[in-house]
Amino acid sequence: MIEQTKESQEKFLELTKVNTETAAKDFAELLEKNKTYFLNGQWGSGKTEFLSDTRQYSKKWFTFLDLWRVQDERTVVTIASAKLMPKIYWGLKIVTVLSVIISILMTGVVDLGISQITDTLGAQITGGIALFVAVCSFFKVKSDAFYIQILKIFPFKKRLLIIDDFDRIDLKTQEQIYVLFNLLENKIPIVFVGDYNQLARNNSKFLQKIINQKIELPYNLHPNNIWKEYFSELKIKLKTPIPDKFQKMIIGEQRNLREREQFNDYVNHEFFIRRKLDRVQPTQQLLVIYVYLFYPNYYNILVNDSSFEFAKQLEGEDKKVIDWSPEKLLHTLLYDMQRKDSKGYPYPFTKNKEEYFLYEQPSNSTIEELEGLIEKDSTLKTSLLSNIDTDFYQYLQSHYQDFSQEKKDRILSTTLELVKQYKESSTIRYILTEKNEEIMPRKQYIDNNTWGIPEKRANKTDEEIHKEIYQSWHTLLEKHEFDFSQEIYLLEKYSELHFHALGTLFPDINITSTDSLHWDRKDFLLNVYISSQDIWGKFKYWSKITWKAIADLPDEQYLSFWTAQGIIDNKRIVDFDSIPADKKYTVWLSKRDFEHPDKFIDYQFVVDKIEPRLKSLEEKGYAFVKATKG
Template sequence: MLSETNVDDKNILNKIDTAESAKYFSELLEQNSTFFLNGEWGMGKTEFLKGVESCSKKKFINLNLWATKDDRTVINIAFTKLHPFIYNGFRLLFVVCVVLSILVTPAVKENLWNILPGFLNSKLIIAICTIPTLAVSVWKFFNYKSVYFYYWFLSCNKTKFLLKRKVLVIDDFDRISEENQEGAYKLFNCLNGKLPIIFVGDYSLITKAKSKYLQKIINHKIELPVSLYPMYIWDEYFKNLNKLLKIDVSQLLINLFIEENRNLRERSMFHYYVMQELVQKNKKDYVQINQQLAIIYVYLFYPLKYMELLKGMDLNECVADENLKTIKEILSKTEGYPKAFIKNKQGYYLYEVVKKLTESEATLILNGPDLKKEMVKGGNASDDFYHYVFTKYNGMETKQKEKLLDKALENIYDGKDSSLIYFIVVTENNIRFKYGKMEEWKIRDEWFAILNKYNFDFSQKIYFLERYLSISFYKLGQMYDSLDLNSEDFIDGKKKGHYFLTFLSMKNKWYDYDWDESYWKKLELIFSNNYVEYLMILSNVLLIDVDFKTKEIIVYKEIYNDYRETNLENVDKALKKIKPTIDKLKLEGYSIQIKEKRVVNLT
């Protein structure tokens, strides 16, 4: 049955309370000082800053120099973020001046100006039109660049009042290029003392740290709350996991996570595989829990050692390293029931089930004409063909891997998916790009070049980024800042739902339900094309819960944000819009239940 909250999964990863620290930081932002928020990768810096912003009365302007491919200078990009109206007005004025310069040329003047009424054809009007055109001509003659104007404007003390309610956040400062770091320092020289500036990153990795320049410009170095550090996040997680699954995880294993400083992002990754193996694949009663968790740990954090185990290397040789002594101790135990790892290795490997498909039959499928169809039909995580490809994939020839990727992309283009298709795309992404630590936007561009060969439309590309590359809608909304629901990309797109959600993210309308009427009309268009996508959108923005297997829908009259102790606004307006449409799904066999209240935790 569908539950009101996903207690079997998401609630175990409850948000860690950092409200006091966030409030303190927000109070510091009343000063126009420079801050450095220090934290290693995966420790929750972005989420913490969201909490700070919710406590602050100021608007946070995020400058993500690493996430977007942009050839403009840092000062240019910052100006567009800090002063969007002035930036657009400046561009419009420039265009108007160019048009006027054309209108006052002799050829146009003789034909156009003579037909205007007398007062418009006066010498005064012509002179007024001529002056800005001369200014444009002089500007172009001396080859001035707009960046000089931006630099002057940002440096001018008289414009300080325009930044009064803003905070500039330069995110992932340790990951941007040295050139952009230099640009950020120049930007700082313009804005110093005019508004709070927050540099975010790992302080030890900053390029300028050796020259001590960064230390000179920073007024306050802020550390993340200790509650976000590895030594404080694991005990509560395993306590909740024990309650949920009625298991008893060894303190020895818990200590390993703490000793190796596994962070919040790694906790999320680990939890995904715990739920996959113990719940979705129903292995909880067929394995010794601590040994299964140890195997998941090796799979995630020591993948080469996992592959050695998979290939049959002796356990003592494989985990002989000093830092793996805890894993060795756990996996070496042979007593107890269910069978221990040593006696039933295949049963503990990830994705593993009893194999029914013979190797020769699987080979025939791989080399046969129905491979594309079988990747969907036999591509679920419980299917034998999936597990054959999974276990053999690393040893396959390049030509065979390319064939599998080709058929996977053809299926995705046709709107079909399976666990096998997901595995192939994610594995190829890791091998080709991610293991090389390529920047996210570069990975996007590399995949777009491939997807173009299969004629993916723009909405399908957004779907691909979110589904297979795990790029969140929040980041997609930052990557694409000019989406339009009246564009051909949306109207003709095959994945309108993902385009629509990215558009909401771009407009910061994800949990703000006071949408323009045009939004609701486009949502109705999505419903008429594909009601599953319609339900997916409403589920993502928390207006409903839906279980597609049991065909159950829960609609909420009220959504209460427990974190901020307030109701989300305009839920009643949204309910009036969606209720008549959802009622139509009764004809499709869906049962619809109305509940008074939903409790969520949103920063």
């Protein structure tokens, strides 16, 4: 696992104990009466903690009977006897065993001289006991009958019996508990612990009849209370408000005390051990943690960069409705996270999704071994191609800020060599993200479209900032012999300068110049050119020269170009230049106009133009399915 520094541990969000003192005192007072109680609460809702608090204020000796977790071949009556009357139970066990041993020794089978004193009264009594035990064993006389008689007359005084997780116990064991109850009724306070609703569903009528009083957990342990308190603390720790939608979703799903503890463990791990606090948008990271814990199928969809089934239902829908179910709130949050974009930093999920994913695998490498990978060019290149689920990525993420500038420069130089070869990985993205932050610190997302402006950006227009970013990268990339199109490739994929910003920055791109013949990534340059001419999506305004330049693109760049334009779909939310493993694409004949949700944009004109090329690509193993996006 990632090394936990003292600094990261000090930043942890520690869960404060919920105060149930008043309710615990009241419950302790009730337990003075020899009645039957049912402490009601779902799994993980804090019943054990509440009983622990009650114990502090009670004069009773709490005896727990946990028959769900413990595997024991003894009967319930025998187990209860051992718990309620430990001295009698173990005393009888010891006397019985010793009697058998002495009986064997008196037979002379093992000659220790015991047989010589068999005439004494004590030896005769011991022998009688041993004989009695042997006869009982031979005829398989059960010990329950013996313990039942003792339980009937035993003066329990300050004893209290607690039967934990009753709703999880199988029916056969529950029947044995009812026998025990009949023996102890009105002689000792008995507390059944579990989820009453589960018993009602299982038609457990007997228990419902014998309960004198059902006790609900105090409101302090209710999800509404424990999460509101937690979110207040989390807001301070993460330095950002927690959106109402997210809070309502968790509280509405009735996530309990144990689930809150699980959630907080991952919050500490991701934000403070893995040092993500300033590298992710907190709300989106919290959402990823939540689905990882409670909706693993949704988490897998995020990892696979797929769309959710409910996405179609939410397209064009008004998401300002307040009275939504927790399920719909979750759907809305996930839908928005897969689509929301922003120009600030930290990057949103759509631009840097791998940064948001969780990693829990134990490390198989030592720090020394991981550091050694950086020293050699060959191992460094291989390591830089690793993804988020590797030891090297986790090591880099946790220690990169502490590297010397010389070490950072060496890693960056090798990274740029790989980018020039159009290699991609989580590690490459991480290194370039850190370089972007060094060149021009991003606006820090706070919440509700509020941003913190770094000093380096203050009092500058977007165009001035973009020019500064480009110039810094250009100076660096020139040393690595990037051509102009390769610079555009890196900036579009790994910086805040996307096609629109680049089109504004370079309004005079000439796609018919001599230089254009040598462009390595013509697909990216053509998209910048189209943006600079303000004809993005206005296909009927494209010139013959533009259409010819597109037709001349190599196959993979041709697909990349049209995916960026939204005409074809590679089933990836981001990475429009990626080729799907199955080489299957969707061709959109029309799409809903999001500015006018009741209208559709017709793409038939474009599809007709590219149809011959698509058929040619089908002969090379690609597949295209036509569809309408609603």
